[in-house]
Amino acid sequence: MFLEVFAIVLALGLLMFFAYRGFPVIVFAPIFTLLAVLISGKALMPSYTEVYMVNAANYIKTYFPVFLLGAIFGKAMELSGAASSIAHTIVKSLGSKRAMLAVVLACAVLTYGGVSLFVVAFAVYPFAAAIFREGNIPKRLIPGTIALGAFTFTMDALPGTPQIQNIIPTAYFGTDSYAAPVIGIIGGVIIFAAGLYWLERRRKQAELAGEGYGDNHKNEPESAGEAKYPNIWLSILPLVLVLVFNFLLSRGALTANTWYGEELLKSFNIANVKNVSSIWALIIALSIGIIAALCINVRRVQGKLAAGLTAGAMGALLAIFNTASEVGFGNVVKTLPGFKAIQDWIQSMNGAPLLSEAVSVNLLAGITGSASGGLSIALEVMGKTYLSAADALGISPEVLHRIASMASGGMDTLPHNGAVITLLAITGLTHRQSYKDIFAITVIKTVTVLAIAAVLSIFL
Structure with a gap:
């Protein structure tokens, strides 16, 4: 059994290492999948064509409209200037004395409104740099601040968020994006408050040490304060x-x-309409949002629409194929003998399906470096088990949804996470300079969801 477990750990470690080094997951996920299959003594080609590819294709079939429309909506908000207008207004209204709060809120509003995380980082960074420079706050704290606003409570905790991490559980539990609103709000408030406390503490430490914004930084944005933006x-x-x-x-x-x-x-082979209705609702809502975003500033969008739509579509394709590759990887891994030992360990928390779910989702999201990928793998493998265990204990599927969604946005932001690497590239900073604060936000998020799962396990 040691060799079978080692096969999985080795394949996961190599995938994480190569992703961290910037190699494409689309290429290396199937390679390391087959490596694990080979070491485990299973059939190579059937595992690839009938398990890996089938599950990757099913993921694309289910979630491609959400990825595509989400990317186009974000691009439409960017092209029209609406995203910049919102960020500019919030940042300028709160001023440099509340620079961190302003940046977090700007990211939160955009993310909760449906703008993709990557677009939010691009839209907010120029204003974050300007207000941090004005407040003489170290630039190295910008990535952690953006991460708190865009990658945490508005991504998966607050009820109704249209981000994919809040939509995936609906297909497994028959819920909708507003599942367990009280739990989501409580978790969101804790993460927001604890994260902001950490960042402000870091700012004060830098101030006492005499450290300011700094000089000779890379990717310094041009002044964002003189541009004309659409009405807020x-x-x-x-x-x-x-x-x-x-x-x-x-x-x-x-x-x-x-x-x-x-x-x-x-x-149409739809056994339960609740498993697809949340995706239908979001498809229509995002389509309406795209039309509105394009109409608010037609003159600015003209001439840029074709290139913008192409960029949005290409971004959506890359994002969903990366995630689908990780989903295919996970679905092959679950067929291997070594996974049974891992699964038994996770499910050994008898009588605590919420805690077991939080651990498994967090673990797989961290390993794959993807919140949506880890979430999909965990629920595909153990979703029915959690649903049965929760039903036996009288726990609502909505609670399972919210815990799973929140757990996906925990350890996913390890160094090899694509969003983290992109955020650091946008700001011109390195892991060594800024990852400590991103990791602190990650730990806060992880501890929060595990604590909530533990408390609910005791009282529900």
Whole structure:
């Protein structure tokens, strides 16, 4: 059994190392998958074509519309100037004395409104750099500040967020994006407060040490304060429309659950409409948001739309194929003998499905360096087990949804995470300069969700 477990650990370690070094996951995930299969003594080609590729394709089939429309919506907000207008208004309103709070809120508003994490980083960075420079706050603290606002509580904790990490559990638990709102809000508030406390503490330490913004930095943005931006209320409108229509189509009067009859759904092999209605709702909400974002500043968008749509589509393709590669990897791994030992260890927390779920999702998200990839693998492998265990204990599937979603955004931000690498590249900083604060935010997020899962396990 040692050799079988070693095969999985070796393959995961190599995938993590090569991803950290910048090699494409699309290429190396299948290579290391087959390495694990070979060491485990299983059939190579059937594992690749009938397990790896089938599960990767199923993931793309299910979530490609969300990735594509999310990327296009973010691009539309960027092209129209709406994203920059929102960031500029929040940052300037709070001023340099509350620079960190301003940046966190700017990221949070955009992320919760449906703008992709990568677009948020690009949109907010120029204003973050300007206000940090004005407040003489070390530039090295910018990545951690953006990470708190964009990669944590608005990504997967707050109910209704249209980010993919909050949508994936709906397909496994028959829930919607507003599942367990109280738990999500409590978790979000704790993460926000603890994260901001850490960042402010780091700022004060730097101030006492006489450290300021610094000189000779890379990728310093041009001044962002002189540009003309769309009206702030028009800029917010697309975000509001996404949130409103997502709610109306998920839980409101227009709920997608009632659109089609049972017989029609069966003809499309849809056993439970709740497993797909959340994705339908988000597809329509994002489409409405895209149209609104393009219409608020038509003159600025003209001439850039074709290139912008192409860039958004290419970004969506890269993101979903990277994630699908990791999902394929995980689904092959779950068929190997060594995984049974790992699975037994995770599920050894008898009577505590919430804690077991939080651990497994966090662990797999950390290993793959992807919140959505780790979440999909964990729920694909053990989702039915958690659902059965929770049902026996009288725990709502909504609670399972929220814990799984929040856990995915914990250890996913290890050094090999694509969003972390991109964020550092945008800001012109290195892991050595700024990763300590990103990791601190990661630990806060992880501890919070594990603590909530433990408390719920005791009282539910």
